[in-house]
Amino acid sequence: MQLTAEQQKAIDEQKEHCPFCKIIRGEIAAQKVYEDDLFLCVLDINPGTEGHTLLVPKEHYPIMPLIPPETLSKMATLTAQLCGALRKAIVTGKVQAFIANGGAAGQQSSHFLIHILPDKQGPLFPAGESEQTHQLQRMLASRFGSTSKDTLTKIIAENPELKRMIIEQPDELIKNLPTAPDLQKIFHGVDIKVLSQKLREQEAPKATQLSDEQLVSFINSKEKLRELLLNDIESLEMAIETQPKLKHFFTGTKIANIRERYLRASGNV
Ligand SMILES: [Zn+2]
Numbered sequence: 311m312q313l314t315a316e317q318q319k320a321i322d323e324q325k326e327h328c329p330f331c332k333i334i335r336g337e338i339a340a341q342k343v344y345e346d347d348l349f350l351c352v353l354d355i356n357p358g359t360e361g362h363t364l365l366v367p368k369e370h371y372p373i374m375p376l377i378p379p380e381t382l383s384k385m386a387t388l389t390a391q392l393c394g395a396l397r398k399a400i401v402t403g404k405v406q407a408f409i410a411n412g413g414a415a416g417q418q419s420s421h422f423l424i425h426i427l428p429d430k431q432g433p434l435f436p437a438g439e440s441e442q443t444h445q446l447q448r449m450l451a452s453r454f455g456s457t458s459k460d461t462l463t464k465i466i467a468e469n470p471e472l473k474r475m476i477i478e479q480p481d482e483l484i485k486n487l488p489t490a491p492d493l494q495k496i497f498h499g500v501d502i503k504v505l506s507q508k509l510r511e512q513e514a515p516k517a518t519q520l521s522d523e524q525l526v527s528f529i530n531s532k533e534k535l536r537e538l539l540l541n542d543i544e545s546l547e548m549a550i551e552t553q554p555k556l557k558h559f560f561t562g563t564k565i566a567n568i569r570e571r572y573l574r575a576s577g578n579v
Pocket of ligand 1: 324325328329330331332369370371420421
């Protein structure tokens with residue numbers, strides 16, 4: 311787009327007062343996250359979300375059509391790279407790239423830029439069962455290929471039924487995978503049996519792994535266990551034999567030791 315002398319003069323005047331030009335000239339400090347000869351990326355001073363990043367051309371272009379095609383194409387490539395980098399850095403499945411081109415579209419700065427907004431808060435999968443949920447799951451699973459550990463943790467935390475299934479019926483889950491492409495993608499490269507074991511351990515800690523404080527709070531949260539531990543060791547011994555979670559809890563120690571620790575730590579001696 312060819313500018314008239316008048317338009318060029320207006321742009322030169324804008325540059326004088328433009329905060330982004332000032333950042334680029336080094337007159338204002340900014341949190342730079344990336345820089346090359348054409349572009350600068352800074353964290354937004356009024357972030358809409360954690361990691362809200364601005365991709366700013368070093369040249370002052372008031373609107374997108376004034377950007378030379380070659381520069382614009384590099385800007386698009388860089389946007390995609392930044393989205394990927396932010397997705398990893400912020401650990402989220404959602405990163406939005408946002409362009410407000412022109413005042414009518416909500417462009418607030420006279421210096422054209424692209425907003426990149428990671429969304430850590432938004433649930434990876436919306437709650438509830440709907441076609442939309444499934445679609446989103448498919449989309450995310452295909453985008454991630456094999457699910458990252460953090461993503462998997464998040465998926466499990468947000469889907470209690472899935473978690474239950476992993477813990478209680480890992481074999482069933484493994485058997486169902488070939489007919490459930492969504493699940494297959496989520497668990498690609500994951501050893502479900504190992505995961506099941508890990509989740510079970512998280513749910514049911516070993517007494518020996520807990521600090522005194524954790525031990526007291528865990529036992530206090532299990533009324534029946536507390537009752538037996540304090541008053542009926544024999545029944546507790548029997549319960550341990552039949553309940554894998556309890557057995558796991560007392561692995562590697564004696565009931566009497568745990569009882570003593572509990573009494574001492576809870577101040578009941
Ligand atoms: Zn500027």
